[in-house]
Amino acid sequence: MSQANDRPATATGVGAALPRREDARFLHGRGRYIADLELPRMLDVAFLRSPLAHAAIRGVEKPEGAQDRVFTAADMAGLVAIRPTTNVPGHRIVGTPPIADERVRFVGEIIAACVADSRAAAEDLVELVMADLDELPVVASVDAALSPDAPLVHESWGSNLSMETRFESGIEEAIAAASVRVTRTLDMARQAMVPLEGKGVVAHWDAVVGQLVVYSSTQSPHLIRNGLCHCLGLQQRQVRVVAPDVGGGFGYKAILHPEEIIVAWLALRLKRPVRWLEDRFEHLTAGASAREHRYEVTAHADAHGRILGIDAVLTTDAGAYSIWPHTNGFDAVQASGILTGPYDIRGYRVHTRTVATNKPPLSPYRAVARPGACFAIETIVDAVARAVGRDPADVRLDNLVGPAAMPYKAVTGKEYDSGDYPACLRRAREMMQEVEADPLPDTVIGTGYAMYTEHTAVSTATIAPLGVQMMPGFEHAGMLMQPDGSLEIRVGVQSHGQGMETTLAQIATEVLGIDPERVTVRHGDTALSPYSTGTYASRAIVMTGGAVAAAADALAERLKRVAGHMMQCGAAEVRLVGGELRGPTGSLSLEEAAHIWHFRPFDLPEAILRDGLELTAGYRPDGDRAPFAYAAHAARVAVDLELGVVTLLDYVAVDDCGTRVNPTIVDGQVLGGVAQGIGTGLFEEVPFDDQGQPLATTFGDYSVPAASEIPMIRLDHRETRSPYTRFGVKGVGEGGAIAPPAAVVNAINDALAGIGAELCAVPATPRRVLEAIFAARDRHGAAQEDAR
Amino acid sequence: MKAPAFTFLRPASLDEALAALAAGEGEARILAGGQSLLPMLNLRMAAAETLIDIGGLTELGEIAEADGRVRIGARVTHAALEDGVGGDRWNGMLVFVARDIAYRAVRNRGTIGGSLCHADPAADWPVAMMALGATMQIAGPDGRRELDSEAFSLDVFSCALEEGEMLTAVSLPRLSPAARWSYRKMRKKAGAFGEAIAAVVHDPESGLVRVVAGSSPLGGPARHADLEASIAAGAPVEDAAIRRSLAAREPDLDRYEMQIHATCLRRAITEVMR
Known part of the structure; x- marks a missing residue:
């Protein structure tokens, strides 16, 4: 839809919807796990x-x-x-x-x-x-762990508090200026990540x-x-x-x-x-290790719903130990750093508590903590809209960071690099309004929106204050031109569903003009590739994609020197166009150049011979800055007010991950992420009893959404190039999973608004929905009682 | 999880199966579709020294009608009933129930007899069979006997089969064209066990009136005679009466459980009486 690309897509390079090269083996059961x-x-x-x-x-x-x-x-x-x-x-x-x-x-x-x-x-x-x-004695919840005489998970600590952080900026001014105050306690349950392959x-x-x-x-x-x-x-x-x-990783x-x-x-x-x-x-x-967050949030707003400040306490149930290397504090740091979302909110106070309990160690699950933070801010935005009697989407439009403000420095210190957040939301609303809902018997229909902005391809600078033993903001790629001019790319990231064997080949094609059928991408083996910290944090297409392009640039220079020597011109006079090395008087194919270096060394001078056609190059986004991807999601649900069952009728996701290297793969990433987010929003939970026993130990009790539970998800994209990355790409691997819990709960609360009920926890199981309805009925009943 | 070692037998006749069962002295188990037993063996929640696979007993795979009743062999699969194999004599009710049991992959192997003997309190067939007035045909060392559904269903994961006995078939009356039925199952998602199930059948020709509710909180299926009487009399059934009937049966239902069971029953009764 939007046209921010200054470069037309080729049939096989960046922007081409090539079928995934991995599919032949995956779809025929010939993968090797x-x-x-x-x-x-x-x-x-x-x-x-x-x-x-x-x-x-x-x-x-x-x-x-x-x-x-x-x-x-x-x-x-x-x-x-x-x-x-x-x-x-x-x-x-x-x-x-x-x-x-x-x-x-x-x-x-x-x-x-x-x-x-x-x-x-x-x-x-x-x-x-x-x-x-x-x-x-056992502590199986943050409430138990923080109670005055709680048993201790680690005796030497003297309490169960593992980590505490505080941040404050402009909150007192916001409180003083606000006329509306909305407070909620929001819970996201503990999940397992359930990759297809364990x-x-x-x-x-x-x-x-x-x-x-x-x-x-x-x-x-x-x-x-x-x-x-x-x-x-x-x-x-x-x-x-x-x-x-x-077969899927998701951080696990x-x-x-x-x-x-x-x-x-x-x-x-x-x-x-x-x-x-x-x-x-x-x-x-043992692997029930993801997501468990509680947010006690107060929004301070003016009478039109313009949010001036967010005041929050975030408590994570971090389990008994810390994972390595990300630490048990990763969720709290990530969530508190993005809690103000895509909004222009200048007052912010946050207090995080990372709490030890007798449960498996909290681990980073697809979009680490962002689904929790998004769930918190987005349900609060809806609550503010209800408090001031306005449409939640309109309130969002009034609060979003506008395109003219980009790059925008958030109150958290993060810099949102590019994009048009309001246009994204308007598009999602337009798509949602294009389709009428088919009513189901015995149900009420509701529509909900949620947005996020996501710090993708985390920079080294971001993680430095944590001191975690990893280096996220950098990648290398090895590039080996073979004697026949075919190409082997070696990367240290690991493709476990991202389709990198396709997209990284496309990037080499973009730079070198080589046929992607003549490119192999090798990955996932320390014996083959340069050092890498791996595939996580929506970083591979940014970091490794950039490294592949850098290596291709360097290889192109060497090929130009070979060609220049053979064509009796300077290397600078050689242009690489469509896989042809063109000089002023003639041209050489990649295959010919490769052939000459390998088989006709007597034709080349020593300097060109010495450097060869195998190299490694590194890449870091400009200034170690990270691109922010963002999206607007919309959900339409039917809620059975008597049974508490929620049926998802429609789902829309409009995202902006900058330049899409392969649009089909981007669609796949978003669809898969949304499906997992729907799991977080409606189904997935490992409850524990007060003795720390997990209560969902088979798929009989742990509900993962299947085809029947996922509606036809409708997608659209914006493409705002990041100013900091090669090709203007932003990460997209995690984003789909961020917004669904918030969008689904906002839709449910829209449906429940007529009876004054509101849900503040996910997954929105029938029991939770009915308990919210019971609470509203009881309040209503008590109010009638009082009125008599 | 992997099962401990067991002996696997595949008898060719019912007598051979019964002999193997007797020889097992309580440590042998009948293997039908294996959709519950095998996971439980793998999880080591169930144990068996011997598994007797009844997949070779053709008699148990047949559906036949005689004397106004239909006999469905114990190893007829959910999928066969979903597909209407053997014909529909229940105005679509068996097809409807079968279609929503777990997933097709489970239905391809899981059997009606296996489900009834396993007696999961949240399973569909025990509720549906009781609602249709089915009887259970049993073979054992002392010959054959027949029990009605209410007598067959004892408790959670427990049926009336004695040691050495096996279920060979269920026998159920056909419904008249004028009969009405409703089957309401509330579940968290497609394929999941029901959190609450209500089945109501009213056949004015035969006089069959059944109101059955089942689920884990209810401890399995049972009839609600008071509600059946109201339906038979054509009297309206109030929500309060449904809740009283449920509370009389299971006083410990919490507010949520009461709400979903009462709703399923009320909607099923309303649909049948409409």
């Missing part, structure tokens, strides 16, 4: 996991005759625990132990590893291991290279290698981490898992290949 790897003499691992949320381990008794097949913390004494680093003052942090030693602190924590020739036999062995556990690891010692080879279903091979080297005391050259096809696979450490240790100890494949039961218990 961890569970497809077969190594000779491979052993399977099953873990004895804690059945209690908090207990002292008095002893672990191995079954008679199986001492050499069962391993506990005592056997693994040589392992070095990993300690996440942090620069936040007062941040108390304990990394997840590879294996529990004296204490277990959540249900599912590993107590012993059992190996056998099959997983079933390993599980038989697990049943025979006797762990002597002394039950300790976690999995296979490790073996390669005696030829002298390397521990670890195949892991990971998003970040180099990060995993860093962690493993630390824990196992190996040099980096002695470990190779390979991520084969990975961007962190070091205890199972990776244990399986690697077992492979070294047993000198045999060892394998662990996570099953759904393990995932829904």
Whole structure:
């Protein structure tokens, strides 16, 4: 729709809707995942996991005759625990132990590893291991953890508060100027990430290279290698981490898992290949690690709903330990940094509390914390609109940062680089109004909007204050021109659904004019690629895409020198057009140039020969600044006021991720993200009882939306180029998942407005919806009672 | 999770199956579609030394009509009933119920007999069969016997089969063309077990009137005789009467549970009496 592109798209370069090159193997069942790897003499691992949320381990008794097949913390004494680093003052942090030693602190924590020739036999062995556990008092919620005499998850802390941050700017002025005050407490439940493929690891010692080879279903091979080297005391050259096809990661696979450490240790100890494949039961218990936030938010506004200040306390239920490397404080830092959303709000106060509980460690799930922050600000905007009696979309339009204000420095200090937020919302409203809803029997229909602006491709500067051991704002790409002029690209990021084998080839095509059918993208293997921190934070197309372009630029220069020499002109006179190296008097194809360097060295001078046609180049966005993608979503729901069932009738998403390298892949990313966000909004939750027992341990109880629950999602796009990135791209991998919980709840609250009910928690299960309705009825009943 | 080792048998006749069951001395289990038993074995929540696969017993896969009743073999799949195999004699009710059981992949293997014997309190067939006045045909070491649905359904995950017995078929009356039925299931999403199920059948020709509600909070299916009496008398059924009937059966329903069960029952009754 909008036309901000100053460069026409070619049929195969940046902007082309090429079919994904990965599809041939994925759609025909020919992908190769961890569970497809077969190594000779491979052993399977099953873990004895804690059945209690908090207990002292008095002893672990191995079954008679199986001492050499069962391993506990005592056997693994040589392992070095990993300690996440942090620069936040007062941040108390304990990394997840590879294996529990004296204490277990959540249900599912590993107590012993059992190996056998099959997983079933390993599980038989697990049943025979006797762990002597002394039950300790449990804190299973932030309320329990923060109560005055709460049991302590970590005794030495003296409380359960792991991290606290405060930020304040202009809030007192906002409060003084405001005439409307709206306060809500908003809860987002704990979720599991449920990638299609669970976690999995296979490790073996390669005696030829002298390397521990670890195949892991990971998003970040180099990060995993860093962690493993630390824990196992190996040099980096002695470990190779390979991520084969990975069936979805969503952040769950961007962190070091205890199972990776244990399986690697077992492979070294047993000198045999060892394998662990996570099953759904393990995932829904030990892996129930995402999203759990509470926001106590007050909006201060004027009588027209112009929001002057946001005053918030954010509490995250961070579980028992900290993940590595992102730390347990990642959610709080991310959410508090974006809580004012796409709005021009000049007063802001936020207090974050990262709280330890006896639950699995909080982990970064697609869009880390932004769905929570968006849910909080967007439901508050609707509440403000209701308080001043105006249409929520109109109130949004009055509060949004306008295009003339770009780049806009938010009160949080973040710089929103580009875009037209109001136009995006107007388009979403227009699309929503184009389609009438079909009424369902016994239901009321509601429509809701939600917007976000998203800090994609996080810069190094952003993460520096946290002190986390990673370098997000930079990437390298290797580029190897082959003797026949075909091209191999090697990158350290890992494509696990992003279609990077297609898009990175398109970028090389854009610069070099090479046919994408003559380009291979290799990724996910520390032995192949330059160093990388991996695929997360909507960064790969920005950082790695930029690095591929930089490498292609450098390769083009070298090819021009070859061509210039052959055509008897200066390299500067050679232009690369459509895969042809054109000089003033003639031209050379890429294939001819490659052929000359490899097979006719006697024709070239030493300087050109010496540099060769293989190189590595790096990229960082201009000034280490990050592009902000944004979107407006709209949902239409039918709410059954008697059963509490919510049916999603229609969904619209209008996003702006700058230049779309491959529009089809962008659509796929947005659609998948929206589906996951609908899961957060309506279905997905692992509740825990007060003893820290997870209550949704199979897909019978953990509801993931399926095709029947997802309406036909209607998409549109704006393309505002980021001024800071190559091709003007912005990240898009996570955004779709951010707005749906807010859009869906705003739609539900629109439907409930007639009876004075309001929902303030997700997922919006029938029970939560009906309880909101009951509360409204009770208030109404009490009010009538009072009136008599 | 993977199941512990077990012995797998696939008998060719009912007698052979019964003999294997007897030889198992309580440690053998019948395997029909395996859509509940196999996950439970994998989760190690159920145990069996021997699984007796009844997939080879053709007699159990048949649907036949005799003496005004229809006999549906125990290993007839949900998918077969969804597809109307054997003909529709219930004005579409069995097709309707079958269509919303789990997902097609489950329905392709899951069986009506397996569902009835597994006796999940939130399952569909126990509710639907009770509402249609079905009887259960049982074979065992002491010969054959027949129980009506109410007697067959004992408790949560518990039916009236004795050790060594197996369900061979359900027998149910056909509905007259004038009969009306309603089946209301409230579930969190398509394919999920019902949070509340209500089935109401009224056949003025045969005089069959059934009001059945089932779910986990209710501990499985049961009839609501007081509501049946009102329908038979053509008297309007008030929401308060439905709530009293539910409370009499299960006093511990919370406000949410009462609301969804009462709503399903009221909507089903209204639809049938309309």
